[in-house]
Amino acid sequence: MIKQAKISSSKPSSCNSTLRDGLAAAWPICFGYFPIGMALGVLGQQAGLGPVWIGLMSVLVFAGSAQFIGVAMIDGGVSAATIILTTFVVNFRHVLMSSALAVPLRGTGRLFLLLFAYGVTDESFAVNMTRFRAGGWDRWRALVVHHAANTSWILATVVGATVGTLIPPGAFGIDFALPGMFIALLVMQLHGRAYIFTGLLAALISVIWKLLIPGDSYIVAAALLAATGGYLVRRHLRQQREGQR
Amino acid sequence: MNFPDYLLLMFGMGAVTYLPRLLPLFFLSQRELPRWLVDWLELIPVAILAALLAPALLINPQGSLELSRPELWVAVPTFLFAVKTRSLGGTVFIGMILYWLAQSL
Numbered sequence: 363m364i365k366q367a368k369i370s371s372s373k374p375s376s377c378n379s380t381l382r383d384g385l386a387a388a389w390p391i392c393f394g395y396f397p398i399g400m401a402l403g404v405l406g407q408q409a410g411l412g413p414v415w416i417g418l419m420s421v422l423v424f425a426g427s428a429q430f431i432g433v434a435m436i437d438g439g440v441s442a443a444t445i446i447l448t449t450f451v452v453n454f455r456h457v458l459m460s461s462a463l464a465v466p467l468r469g470t471g472r473l474f475l476l477l478f479a480y481g482v483t484d485e486s487f488a489v490n491m492t493r494f495r496a497g498g499w500d501r502w503r504a505l506v507v508h509h510a511a512n513t514s515w516i517l518a519t520v521v522g523a524t525v526g527t528l529i530p531p532g533a534f535g536i537d538f539a540l541p542g543m544f545i546a547l548l549v550m551q552l553h554g555r556a557y558i559f560t561g562l563l564a565a566l567i568s569v570i571w572k573l574l575i576p577g578d579s580y581i582v583a584a585a586l587l588a589a590t591g592g593y594l595v596r597r598h599l600r601q602q603r604e605g606q607r
Numbered sequence: 608m609n610f611p612d613y614l615l616l617m618f619g620m621g622a623v624t625y626l627p628r629l630l631p632l633f634f635l636s637q638r639e640l641p642r643w644l645v646d647w648l649e650l651i652p653v654a655i656l657a658a659l660l661a662p663a664l665l666i667n668p669q670g671s672l673e674l675s676r677p678e679l680w681v682a683v684p685t686f687l688f689a690v691k692t693r694s695l696g697g698t699v700f701i702g703m704i705l706y707w708l709a710q711s712l
Contacts (some may be wrong), residue, residue, distance in 0.1 A: 390699045415613065422621035432620055442616045450623035455655065457627045462651040464635035472633060479629035484659060491652040535707030541678065542685055542702025544660045549689040549698075551653040564654040565661035572662045573672060584658035589650040596646065 384506020387493060391485045391507070392514035394539035395426075399515050402429055403522020409437035413523040420516040424480065427578070428452040429519075455582045459487040466494040470501055481508025485540065488547040496550075556599070560592030677709040 399420070406416040411433065423429055428449045435445045459482055467475070478501065486508050493499035552558050568584035640648075664682050667673040685702040692698070 390695060393699070415617075419617055419620070422617045423624050425624045428620065428624060436616075442612065442619065445616060446619040446623055449620045450627070453624045453627055456624075457631055458651050458655065460628050460631035461635055462648040464632050465640065465645055465648055467632065467636045468640075470636055472637075475629065475632050475636065479632055480625060482628040482632075484655070488652060488656055535703035535705070535710065538678070538681060538702045538706035539699055541660065541663060541682065542699040542706075543695065544656055545682060545685050545702065546689045546695045546698035548653065548656040548660060549686065550693060550695075551656060557650065557653050560650045561653045561657040564657035568658035568662050569665050569672070572666055573670070576670060580662060581655065581658050585651060585654040588654040588658070589647055592650045592654070593643075593647045596650075 380500075380502045381506055383499075384503045385510055387489050387503070388486075388507040388510035390539060390543040391489060391511040393536070394485070394543055395511065395515045396518045397536045398426055398540070399518025400522030400526045402426070402433065403519045403524070404526035405430070405437075406433050406519070407523045407526070409433050411436065411523070413520045416523040417516055417520040420519045423449070424512055424515060425449070425453050425483065426515070452578050455484075455578075455585065456482050456487075458582065458585055459484075462491065463487065466491075466499075467501055474501065474505075478505055478508065481505070481512050483511065485543070486511050488544065492547050492550045495553075556592050556596035559595055560588050563591045564588030677706065681705045681709050 403413070403416050406419070407413075411419070419429060419432070423432070431448055431452060432445055435448065460479065463482065467478070470478075486504075489507055490499070490504040493503070548561060552561065564584045564587075567587050568580045571580035571583050660682075664676070664679045665672060665674070667676060681702060684705060685698060688701050689698040
């Protein structure tokens with residue numbers, strides 16, 4: 363169960379430790395964002411968006427894959443309405459993440475949520491949910507993760523748009539920083555048979571779905587189906603256990 | 608596109624990114640959720656992580672299944688390392704080193 367008692371404390375224990383814990387949790391994200399953000403900056407520059415536009419885009423949108431698609435569409439001369447609609451579809455998976463975050467953030471003030479929601483990304487979601495579950499984590503530390511990740515993303519995209527072409531791509535295996543982080547967080551999410559089953563089911567469905575249907579719909583589809591499948595299996599196992607008593 | 612068009616586009620993209628992140632949190636966090644929903648939401652992180660990771664490792668940029676990608680072969684020892692150590696930083700580090708080696712071979 364996700365611990366709710368710890369989160370309800372309204373004030374951070376100490377500003378320094380909050381900042382330190384948040385940054386310690388955020389570093390793999392910041393690290394992993396650099397090559398991707400720089401690559402986006404380079405592409406943006408090629409599409410005619412200089413450092414200022416790319417920076418503004420990263421501030422207003424802050425969504426890696428949607429920004430890549432947006433830049434490609436701007437480059438291709440696609441209409442603004444189509445770009446906005448595509449962005450909405452690509453980012454729709456965050457509805458699921460935001461819903462799941464509502465459990466550990468229950469009862470949080472709405473002003474805080476306005477600030478917090480801005481930084482919900484695949485990466486920060488995975489880090490914060492793992493930490494909330496492990497305990498000793500609160501909304502302020504989670505917020506530090508969001509804004510550290512956001513800052514490094516904005517910086518990386520602006521640097522990429524400014525000097526990105528000068529740096530060789532793929533140096534030091536840095537392209538594997540985010541996949542490596544996702545692997546570690548996935549392992550930390552495996553709390554029992556129902557979780558392992560859900561992960562395997564999501565892997566299977568997402569691969570088949572993506573092979574059959576191009577685009578990004580595989581993420582939301584596989585997550586919904588696999589979580590439902592895992593839930594039904596867990597309920598079945600629980601009922602069986604209770605039936606034996 | 609000129610300046611105001613770009614600005615409008617960026618704000619539009621920003622709005623459709625922000626609202627899906629805000630609205631579920633905004634409404635669901637203010638009430639007691641039914642037990643089944645909490646149970647279901649607990650499985651969402653592992654489901655999303657697996658759904659993000661598996662296609663990235665198994666499907667090449669051209670959109671077909673490929674089992675010989677360095678991403679996949681680096682992911683296997685990285686996964687085992689994560690199971691053994693449960694260390695986030697160590698796993699990221701090992702994964703990067705292995706991927707770097709795999710690419711320079």
